[in-house]
Amino acid sequence: MGGHPQPEEAASALAGIRRQQEHVVDAVLVPAWYWWAVGAAMVAIGAAVDSHRAVVLGVVIPVAVIALVAMTGAMIFGAYRGAQVSRELLTERGAAYIVGFVWLVVGLTLGCAFGLRAAGAPWPATIATALGGLALANGGPRLMRRLRVIMLRNRAGNAR
Amino acid sequence: MSPSRFDELIHAPTRLAIVSLLAAVEWADFKFIRDEVHLSDSALSKQLTTLEEAGYVEIRKSFVGKRPRTSARLSKAGRAAFDLHVAALQEIVARSGATLRPS
Numbered sequence: 001m002g003g004h005p006q007p008e009e010a011a012s013a014l015a016g017i018r019r020q021q022e023h024v025v026d027a028v029l030v031p032a033w034y035w036w037a038v039g040a041a042m043v044a045i046g047a048a049v050d051s052h053r054a055v056v057l058g059v060v061i062p063v064a065v066i067a068l069v070a071m072t073g074a075m076i077f078g079a080y081r082g083a084q085v086s087r088e089l090l091t092e093r094g095a096a097y098i099v100g101f102v103w104l105v106v107g108l109t110l111g112c113a114f115g116l117r118a119a120g121a122p123w124p125a126t127i128a129t130a131l132g133g134l135a136l137a138n139g140g141p142r143l144m145r146r147l148r149v150i151m152l153r154n155r156a157g158n159a160r
Numbered sequence: 161m162s163p164s165r166f167d168e169l170i171h172a173p174t175r176l177a178i179v180s181l182l183a184a185v186e187w188a189d190f191k192f193i194r195d196e197v198h199l200s201d202s203a204l205s206k207q208l209t210t211l212e213e214a215g216y217v218e219i220r221k222s223f224v225g226k227r228p229r230t231s232a233r234l235s236k237a238g239r240a241a242f243d244l245h246v247a248a249l250q251e252i253v254a255r256s257g258a259t260l261r262p263s
Contacts, residue, residue, distance in 0.1 A: 004166050004248075004252060005171070005249075005252065006252075007252055007253050007255070007256030007257075010249040010250075010252040010253050011249075011253045013171065013176060013249050014246070014249050014250065014253065016173075016176065016177065016180070017176065017180040017246065017249075020177050020180040020181055020184075020196075020197075021180055021181070021183070021184040023196065024180075024181050024184040024185060024196060025184060027192075027196065028184075028185060081192065082188060082189035082191055082192030083185045083186075083187065083188035083189065083192045084185055084186040084187055084188075085185065085186065086183075086184050086185050086186055087186060089184060151184075155183075155184060156180065156183055156184075156242065156243070156246045
């Protein structure tokens with residue numbers, strides 16, 4: 001050891017850093033199954049609301065909400081993967097994408113539910129949450145791909 | 161030109177892998193780092209101690225239920241040293257590119 005490396009060694013070290021960080025970004029992003037699981041929990045809540053049965057409401061909603069909170073908390077705070085996404089790599093832009101996506105899905109679900117209810121459609125909450133769940137399952141992985149691009153753009157060695 | 165400083169401590173391949181990983185996360189569990197950089201528990205422990213003694217890494221020990229959990233994060237000094245080291249590597253590559261360029 002000692003002294004500065006040769007250009008080839010420096011280039012190889014930089015490539016190693018990029019590979020390592022790319023691998024970590026892939027490991028810490030939210031997996032596709034999460035979006036399907038959240039979508040399923042939403043549909044369970046919607047179906048329970050439409051059932052109008054106190055026992056179903058009293059059991060399904062608390063269980064689904066606890067599952068949603070536990071899964072989402074584990075993803076946000078990194079407990080599931082054993083590491084938490086770097087805020088520096090995610091940037092405010094990435095955070096804005098996440099918040100925008102959540103609002104879009106919530107808006108779509110509530111809008112559909114109230115619209116269907118006003119139109120007198122049967123099972124409005126179930127249909128609306130199913131649509132919201134599909135939007136999550138389809139949009140979630142797309143959102144992750146977008147965040148991956150943002151995070152890789154901000155990793156070490158790239159101009160920020 | 162951005163500031164740069166080649167760091168012998170970070171440049172060692174294993175430590176470079178660990179610091180690169182930690183630079184991409186807020187914090188990481190011992191297990192996560194071990195699996196990502198393919199090290200044994202004792203080898204990772206030794207490297208983390210070296211980085212901690214240099215002030216580059218902060219180690220946090222906690223309990224999840226009754227199970228001990230060790231996690232690590234890059235300190236401010238570690239992040240700054242890593243950024244300067246990456247800039248130094250880029251400078252070495254860029255300089256060689258300039259000299260290799262046909263005149």
